[in-house]
Amino acid sequence: MAAVTDTAPAIPASTASVRRLAAWLFVCAFMVFAMAVIGAITRLTESGLSMVVWEPLIGAIPPLNQADWNQVFDLYKQTPEYVLENAGMSLAAFKGIYFWEWFHRLWGRLIGLVFALPLLWFWLRGDIGRADRGGTLKWKLLGLLALGGLQGALGWYMVMSGLVDRPSVSQYRLAAHLSAAILIYLLLVWVGFGLLRPKGDGAIVSRSLRLHGWAALAMVGATAFWGALVAGLDAGMAYNTFPLMDGHVLPPEAWSLNPPSINFFENTAMVQFTHRWLAQTTALFLLLLWVRGRIEGLSGRAATAAASVAAMVLLQVSLGVGTLLMRVPIPLAAAHQAGALLLLTAVLWFLHETRRA
Structure with missing residues (x-):
């Protein structure tokens, strides 16, 4: 047998x-x-x-x-x-x-x-x-x-x-x-x-929510770009207070260079100001993405991806503020850069797990 x-x-x-x-x-x-x-x-x-x-x-x-x-x-x-x-x-x-x-x-x-x-x-x-x-x-x-x-x-x-x-x-x-x-x-x-996972497997969402996700990815990228300018100018070593910058919303020296547009790229005060407000605006925009996902009834992997975006943005903001207040300690600053990549990953995951109707 x-x-x-x-x-x-x-x-x-x-x-x-x-x-x-x-x-x-x-x-x-x-x-x-x-x-x-x-x-x-x-x-x-x-x-x-x-x-x-x-x-x-x-x-x-x-x-x-x-x-x-x-x-x-x-x-x-x-x-x-x-x-x-x-x-x-x-x-x-x-x-x-x-x-x-x-x-x-x-x-x-x-x-x-x-x-x-x-x-x-x-x-x-x-x-x-x-x-x-x-x-x-x-x-x-x-x-x-x-x-x-x-x-x-x-x-x-x-x-x-x-x-x-x-x-x-x-x-x-x-x-x-x-x-x-x-x-x-x-x-x-x-x-x-x-x-x-082929694109056709994603959860169906509204066109506006998908556009919201792509805009969020661009905003995180822009914030990271200005973070690099902050690093290149050692701007994180100045104005180590939050939410104000040494008692000012915008320090008076932020417009000290001519032409005025160059201040956004070469002026320590304005570069840090821009990075701060980009980060805060982006954080609110990302949290709104999560809220809209809940309103649209996301479930499964798409809901988990949206929740990971919200969790990562809160962690990243905390790392950024901590890095600033503590005058850029190396472990915290390196974690902040890693957090930017993880946040981008979360947004990318959300985009991959959704598709518009």
Whole structure:
């Protein structure tokens, strides 16, 4: 008599491909998330200008002996940051700031490898073709690969701004660098969501609620952009009171630059004021999104996504106010940057779990 075997049904090849690709994209997204936090620590410890050359390949190897350390330290001594702010710094102190910039760049290289090598493997195996429902997945993945390469170049372009005639990087280039990282992170998450759950599975909501969600995503992005300007100008070290700014709603020096429009980007008082009020307006706008979802009777994953938006916005506002009042302690400030990404993720999840009628 033949033996009876109890085997589980085989998973369709297309389903297995989708799961592998989605898991890979979420791993890459987590690495970009971590990169943003490492970048925040690098900035907060004033480590970003410690490596004055860009060597995409051999730059992954840190100094290995005393001669190597002396060489990189001598290069740093020629920078405006050392001359104007860190003159007399010891080699031991230099090693401390060098570590964070080296680790930041190393992590970026690892992201490139973790994205590019599996992409080639999945392509050769045919996983991308089996998982591609709309015929655009391969172009999305190639676009993400290109964006990653451009982000590395943009990072060096940012560093260059602090090596010529100023002891800090341009706040514009810093904001562009962070914005590009956020964009890559959101695209990775969005494509991963799309693989696991097709758009047609979302809860049906009104057109206005969907538009509300997209507007909320844009507002969080704008608030994060001005947060980067705050960081680039060290504006968080000033006006460390809340809700007023040293007794003023708007400090009188907020309009001290000409033309007036430049104050929104280069004036410490106005940049912080703009970030504060963008954050508060965005918080109310996001809480209203949750309220409207409840009014429309959202349930299941869509309701959970809306609730996560409300919870994250309250946490993020608390982190922001705490960072300001405590004069930007590194752990709290890094958590605040991480909170911005988590809030964006929650809004993106809400958008993916809903579709208009």
